[in-house]
Amino acid sequence: MSNAEADALRAATEKGQPLSPDKRPGKAAATVVVPIASPNAKKLAEERTRFEAFKFKARLVLLFLSVNVAFVMLIQLLPPHYAGYIFLGYIVLSAVPKFVFGSLLSRWQPGQRGESVARPLAEDEALRWHISAEAAHCRCGTDRTSVSAIACAGCGRQFKTPLDPARQPPLITACVTVHHEAPDGLCAGVSSFERSSLPCDAALCQLVYIVDGRFSAAGEYDVAQERSIMSLLLRLYGDLPSTCARVSDVPDLDKCVVLTLPGSNLQVTPQLLPDGTAVYTGTLSRGVPFAVLVKRSNHGKRHSHRLFFSYMHCGVVRRTANAILFVDSDVSFAWKGNDGGLRALYERLVAVPSVGGACGEIEVWGWTSSPIVAAQHFEYKSNQFLAKSCESWFGMVTCLPGAFCVVRPRALEHVLGHYLRPAKTVLARNQLDLGEDRTMTTLLLEAGWRTAYVPEARALTEAPATLERLVRQRRRWVNSTVVNMALLLRRVHRPAAAPLLLSLAVELVSSFTLPTAVLLLLYQVGTAAGINHSLVAGAIAAYALLLVILSLAGDLGHEQVAYFFNASAAVGAFAMFLMIIFIAQSFGEFFAQYWLELVVAFGWAAVVVLASVVHRQWTSVLGIAAPLCWLFLSPTLYVIVPIYAVCNFDDVSWGTRG
Numbered sequence: 001m002s003n004a005e006a007d008a009l010r011a012a013t014e015k016g017q018p019l020s021p022d023k024r025p026g027k028a029a030a031t032v033v034v035p036i037a038s039p040n041a042k043k044l045a046e047e048r049t050r051f052e053a054f055k056f057k058a059r060l061v062l063l064f065l066s067v068n069v070a071f072v073m074l075i076q077l078l079p080p081h082y083a084g085y086i087f088l089g090y091i092v093l094s095a096v097p098k099f100v101f102g103s104l105l106s107r108w109q110p111g112q113r114g115e116s117v118a119r120p121l122a123e124d125e126a127l128r129w130h131i132s133a134e135a136a137h138c139r140c141g142t143d144r145t146s147v148s149a150i151a152c153a154g155c156g157r158q159f160k161t162p163l164d165p166a167r168q169p170p171l172i173t174a175c176v177t178v179h180h181e182a183p184d185g186l187c188a189g190v191s192s193f194e195r196s197s198l199p200c201d202a203a204l205c206q207l208v209y210i211v212d213g214r215f216s217a218a219g220e221y222d223v224a225q226e227r228s229i230m231s232l233l234l235r236l237y238g239d240l241p242s243t244c245a246r247v248s249d250v251p252d253l254d255k256c257v258v259l260t261l262p263g264s265n266l267q268v269t270p271q272l273l274p275d276g277t278a279v280y281t282g283t284l285s286r287g288v289p290f291a292v293l294v295k296r297s298n299h300g301k302r303h304s305h306r307l308f309f310s311y312m313h314c315g316v317v318r319r320t321a322n323a324i325l326f327v328d329s330d331v332s333f334a335w336k337g338n339d340g341g342l343r344a345l346y347e348r349l350v351a352v353p354s355v356g357g358a359c360g361e362i363e364v365w366g367w368t369s370s371p372i373v374a375a376q377h378f379e380y381k382s383n384q385f386l387a388k389s390c391e392s393w394f395g396m397v398t399c400l401p402g403a404f405c406v407v408r409p410r411a412l413e414h415v416l417g418h419y420l421r422p423a424k425t426v427l428a429r430n431q432l433d434l435g436e437d438r439t440m441t442t443l444l445l446e447a448g449w450r451t452a453y454v455p456e457a458r459a460l461t462e463a464p465a466t467l468e469r470l471v472r473q474r475r476r477w478v479n480s481t482v483v484n485m486a487l488l489l490r491r492v493h494r495p496a497a498a499p500l501l502l503s504l505a506v507e508l509v510s511s512f513t514l515p516t517a518v519l520l521l522l523y524q525v526g527t528a529a530g531i532n533h534s535l536v537a538g539a540i541a542a543y544a545l546l547l548v549i550l551s552l553a554g555d556l557g558h559e560q561v562a563y564f565f566n567a568s569a570a571v572g573a574f575a576m577f578l579m580i581i582f583i584a585q586s587f588g589e590f591f592a593q594y595w596l597e598l599v600v601a602f603g604w605a606a607v608v609v610l611a612s613v614v615h616r617q618w619t620s621v622l623g624i625a626a627p628l629c630w631l632f633l634s635p636t637l638y639v640i641v642p643i644y645a646v647c648n649f650d651d652v653s654w655g656t657r658g
Contacts, residue, residue, distance in 0.1 A: 053426035053650035061552070064646045068516040075520060084596030087517070091604055093506045095386075097499045099607045102390030103614040109393060110496075129416045131312045132409035133169035135321035143322070143350070145171060145200035165203035172199065172346055172406075173206040173312075173320040177304050178329040180224050183231035185330025185462060190235045194286055196334035199346040202287035206318055209236075209290070209329065210308055213298030214255055214278070221255060222298065229257050229294060232329070236290060237261075237268060237282060254278075256294065270294070277307070291317065300654065301402070302436045306420045309412075323349050323406045326437070331403050332365070333459040341457035345406045348454050356411030356449025357441065359388075359400040360457025367463070367626065372470060375633040376463040378626035382608055385615040388453040394497040395450030398488060398504070399481075402437035404459040407444070415443035427483060429652040435480025442484045446491045455615065467569055467636070468556050471644055474637070476654065478645035482511060515639040519544065522635075524597070525579045528590055543568075547640065551647035565640060572635025580631075 075083045136144045142154030147163045176189065193207060211229055216222050230245040237259060248258045248269070256278045259268035270278035276296030283289050295307060311317040323346050327333065333341045341360050348358045361384050367377035391397045400407065419440050423429040432439050441451060464470040485508050489501060510517075519540050526536040547568070550561055583590050583598075591598055612621040621627055630637075 049424075050650075053652075056426050057647075057650040060649050061548075061646055064512060064643075065548070067512045071513045071516050072520070081596050083520075084594070084600060087600045088596065088603075090506060090510055091600055091607075094503050094510070095604055095607045097503050098386045098390040099611050101393040101499065102386060102388075103611040105393065106389055106614065110395075129309070129313055129413045131309055131319055131324075131416075132413060133319040133321050135171055136163055136168050143171065143200075145204065147201045147203050163204075165201070168204065169319055169321045170206035171204045171321050172323040172325060173208060173318070174325040174327060175305070175308050176207070176209045176327055176329050177212065177301050177402075178209055178228055178232060179212040179298070179301070181228050181231075181328075181330045183227070183235075186228065186232050187235050188332040188460075189327070189329045190232075190284075192332050192334040193288060194284060195336075195339050196342045197339045198288075199343045199350075202284075203289070205288045206320065207284070207288050207290035208308060208317055209292040210304040211292065211294040212301065212304050213295045215297050217298050219297075225298070226257065233257060233259055233268075233280060233292065236280075236284070236292065238285065254296070300433055302420070302433055305436065309416055309420065320409050322346070322408070324409055324412065325406050326400075326402050326404075327459075328403045328461065331459050331461050333360070333404055333457070335460075338458055341404075341459060344454050344457040348452055349406050349408055352450075352452070354395070354450045355408070355452050356444045356447075357397075357400045357405060357407040358452040358454050358457075359397060359405035360459055361453075361455045362401055362403055363458060363460050364463045365460040370465055371629040372467065372633065373463050373465055374626045374629040375637075376470075378620060378630040379637075380463075381617055381620040381626075382612070384453070384455070385617045386608065386611045389455070389611075389615065390503075391500060392451075392453035394494075394500045395452065396445055396492075396494070396497050396500060397451040397453050398441060398445075398485070399435075399438045400441045400444075400451055403461050404457070405437070407440070408449075411444055411447070411449045414447040414449070415440065418443055426650050426652065430479045430649065431483045431487065433652055434476045434654075435484060438480055438484045442488045442492075445488060467566055468562055471556060471565065471636075471641055474641040475645040475648055475651070478511075478642060479649055482508065511642065515544070515642050518635055518638050521597075522575055522579070524594060525575075525582060528586075528593060529578075529582050544643075547643050548647060551644045568640055569633070569636040572639070573632035576632050576635065 075086075138144065138152035138154060138157055138159075140152060140155040140157070142152055144159075144163055145153070147165050149159065150162070151158050174193070178186070181189075198205060209232065211225065211232070214222060214225060214229070226247060230242070234240040234242065234245055240259065240262065244260050244262060245257055246260075248256055252272070253269065254272060254276065256270050256272065258270075260266075261268065268280065268282075270280045270292075272278050278292075278294040278296075280292040280294075281290070293307065293311070295304065308317065312319055325342065325345070345358050345360055349355055362380060364373060364377040364380055367373050388397055419432075419436075421432075423432040444451060464473050485504060489505055489508065492501075494501070523536050523540055527533050546564075550564055556562055556565065609618070609621055612618045
């Protein structure tokens with residue numbers, strides 16, 4: 001790739017567009033004129049952007065507070081039992097459809113049948129992105145998945161010659177993003193590709209790692225990233241000892257890592273592209289070819305995808321026939337007794353032409369290590385066997401997690417122009433940069449593709465083990481989910497999925513009132529225990545006001561703010577514990593006054609338990625420990641996190657791992 005081609009590639013990827021045909025490698029590149037803004041103009045633009053973001057956040061906070069105040073007034077004005085009817089309506093409209101369609105009718109999957117309903121590409125989109133290729137196949141239409149096979153697996157027809165993998169597109173390409181992962185996680189991820197049952201010969205697969213920058217966005221050398229790069233390369237090239245890796249001091253290699261193979265003087269040095277990307281290539285022990293693309297600067301996960309797709313569009317990375325696997329570098333999806341997850345996802349995608357993407361079941365690794373992790377384990381499990389199963393029934397899984405999912409390349413060609421567009425406003429950045437996987441799924445659904453959930457495909461991921469990391473992660477998730485869910489309900493109209501769309505709308509509205517609902521529950525328990533009404537109401541109101549103020553003005557990295565959030569989590573857990581004790585001791589008295597609320601609570605619990613039994617996930621619910629940890633952490637998840645997320649809507653940083 002020449003300097004002119006690299007400049008054109010960089011300009012195109014920054015705009016979210018592929019290279020036009022006259023800018024691809026091997027052809028004369030068109031001249032790219034990039035205006036250079038003065039430092040003062042750039043600073044003024046940044047200040048204007050921050051001011052617009054602050055104004056948007058201020059309006060959102062006022063809306064959030066107004067909705068919750070109105071909700072409290074409504075509850076107080078209504079007769080006592082009417083509040084229970086509101087919560088009962090939430091259960092009927094949200095949880096019951098999930099149980100009926102996702103559990104009772106789970107064996108019948110109408111959303112996973114039929115021809116593709118994807119809209120045709122518009123004329124101006126038809127030549128924008130080219131990342132798919134035609135797989136070698138028999139006359140009967142069956143793909144050739146083996147290089148050495150002499151007969152078709154579908155019709156038995158004899159082939160004249162074996163496949164030449166160098167001339168065939170890979171059937172599946174793995175896009176693996178790396179940013180500050182620990183060595184243990186990276187090793188587990190590589191081991192998954194070595195142990196997994198592949199859907200085709202290893203030579204027809206392609207493994208591409210994208211490391212998010214040797215240097216930070218500010219231009220400083222990233223030492224933590226260096227450790228991740230070294231650990232990854234040492235593992236990929238055969239478990240080399242750590243002494244084999246070093247950072248080159250040769251100016252031409254621009255701080256790239258080089259490897260020295262033990263027992264020889266041979267070195268593994270990267271190919272440094274003119275845009276600063278370092279490329280390492282090789283083959284895993286089982287024969288899967290891999291490439292490691294180390295970006296020069298850190299610009300986020302979606303920028304890594306932008307680079308990956310632009311390289312694939314230009315032919316630097318080979319175009320793919322059937323599936324692109326998105327997986328985090330520290331996610332394990334193959335281990336002893338569970339090596340068929342990747343094959344299950346691929347087969348679902350290939351078997352059903354209308355499915356544009358499919359995801360597996362994400363489980364929390366080491367969930368017994370702490371109560372915070374155990375609570376997330378229960379939340380992951382219940383959300384998947386209850387919500388994702390229902391969404392898959394309608395062919396509308398609303399989020400294909402970037403941690404482990406496959407997407408059809410031809411489906412991506414419909415949406416990449418929108419998915420990779422620059423995010424210039426705080427709303428666009430919350431939609432695109434903070435939840436790129438949910439954004440991609442929303443765009444696929446809007447384009448008419450179906451999405452599926454495959455519970456047989458299991459994967460293990462690491463969950464935040466501290467309250468600070470959990471709140472930061474959920475702040476990003478909450479803001480991205482609210483924005484993308486509003487866009488999905490506005491743009492996706494499928495009459496056959498009306499029950500699901502209604503359920504999603506109810507959940508979107510309730511997400512604004514959830515903190516108040518939890519605080520009202522604590523208020524009812526406190527007053528039922530004999531504490532003065534005014535005292536309980538005053539304490540809850542003062543706490544909520546202080547939480548809003550600290551969320552607006554404080555930083556979780558500040559010691560006093562972190563102490564307040566940790567103390568709030570502890571007090572919330574203790575309050576839930578006292579609630580359980582009080583209800584158990586005075587069940588008759590409490591039932592006489594709040595029977596409808598208890599019916600709603602036990603009804604929701606019954607839905608979760610029955611769904612877990614239907615999906616054979618009962619150990620995650622009836623094991624008691626994880627559900628109790630979730631219950632004790634619920635004030636944090638449903639009071640602290642939503643308030644902190646809304647109050648920091650203008651914070652578009654990733655939040656974890658730097």
